[in-house]
Amino acid sequence: MIKKFRSSISLALAVAALSICPSAIACTINESMETRLPLNSTYLANDDRLAIANIVLEARQWPDVDIQAVVIAGAYVGERNVEKLKSERGAVVRAYLIQLGIKPQNVLIEPKTLTDQMVKNDDGTLNLHQIAIELVPLCSGGCEKLCNDPRVTPKSRAIQ
Template identity: 45%
Template sequence: MLKKCILSRVVRAFIALFFVARAASANACTISEDMTSSLPLNSVNIQNSDRLKIANMMLAAKQWPNVEIRGIVYSGGYIKEKNPVHLADQRASILKYYLVQLGVKEENIWVDKRIIKEPDVDDRGNATLNQISVTLVPICKDGCERLCNDPGMTPNSKAIK
């Protein structure tokens, strides 16, 4: 009798755990538009090709339904450039201003500056500095999970349950 009672409790606990886990599970995905680029040493001029990439990213982001857009700016100064801290600041300011021109609210822009001590390595094994990078992500009022299941969206990554 005691074994039946314990077994019954264990079975009920597993059933309850199953329903709690099922209710707590969620679809998750990553939705973003991203670009990274290297600039000539000591330059703060954002190349037209990079401006075009960012503008196209913004056009894609404006297709996200019922969201605001967050712009994340990463700018760096290579340690072997003249005054890398100042260059990182200027690059960040230029990118932030450009995002505002494209329609991102200034309060929705985050900036992260860094000093690059060693070059990165690209997909081909070449050294690259990647002094600038811009990421656009959605800001959703009640969370962005609904975008994961939106047939008009193409997530960068997806994890289900």
């Protein structure tokens, strides 16, 4: 789910950068994770909390930037009280990210209702990830400087 979302955003940002300034340098820098929760639950297991903490620790290595968290808080149509689940899941993840030091104004929650077409495999089994988090840098004056910084591992190569 987040992979399609991430690659579309990355491509759009790279194309926009190149169209604004033909000699621009762009690369993709992010940390992400997704997790499955028990149906009808808002509980983040310790493994989930560790995975979130790990991506925050990786993102903290980005020099001279703020970190923005984009959280997809989903609920599957087969769960009870979908709207409440989306809201509560988003709130739980938001609170944890803030506890880890992400600024509250930099945590964006996107509630999403997950349909069968989105989460069912060809054999009918569910491939359900109700929570997806992507951390991206917020840079004053642009993030191009991160593309060649040895402290940063871009997720894609530089585009010139």
